[in-house]
Amino acid sequence: MTTSTNNRMNALRSVLEEQFQRHTTELTTLSTYGTVPEHNGHDRQTVLARIEATRQALADTANALKRMAEGTYGRCERCQQDIPLERLEIRPRARFCVPCQQTSGR
Incomplete structure (x- = not known):
């Protein structure tokens, strides 16, 4: 993980903790x-x-923080592909990538 990505993930953790x-x-x-x-x-x-x-x-929010602790945060729960950081920054609690979200209708 690059320093930039690491910083962005730390910022997401802070956002989630604040939301919690x-x-x-x-x-x-x-x-x-x-x-x-x-x-x-x-x-x-x-x-x-x-x-x-x-x-x-x-x-x-608690589930997203749990996924962070487990190392599965940012991975789509359906297709197991990485969820783009840009999506997570807009929607930090996202569990699915956009294509899977559209398919599930959630």
Whole structure:
């Protein structure tokens, strides 16, 4: 791995760690308000939907960090080809390369 690639991967790790922290904080806040009938003008269903979306984002971020630790980050889960760094920089939690993402419809 070149120094430039290594630096870019370290930057991605930092982004993912920041996202993990932000999602954790948001989930804590939303969970607290999830028991309140209305929060910031949002009905209970909206708050519950945001809780679920934040849980999924947190799980996806944790999974990306786990893949980094295991050395499989940046490899497509379907075709096993490398995911271009440019894609990972745009979408750090990406699990698939663009062709496989389009095929799976996710």
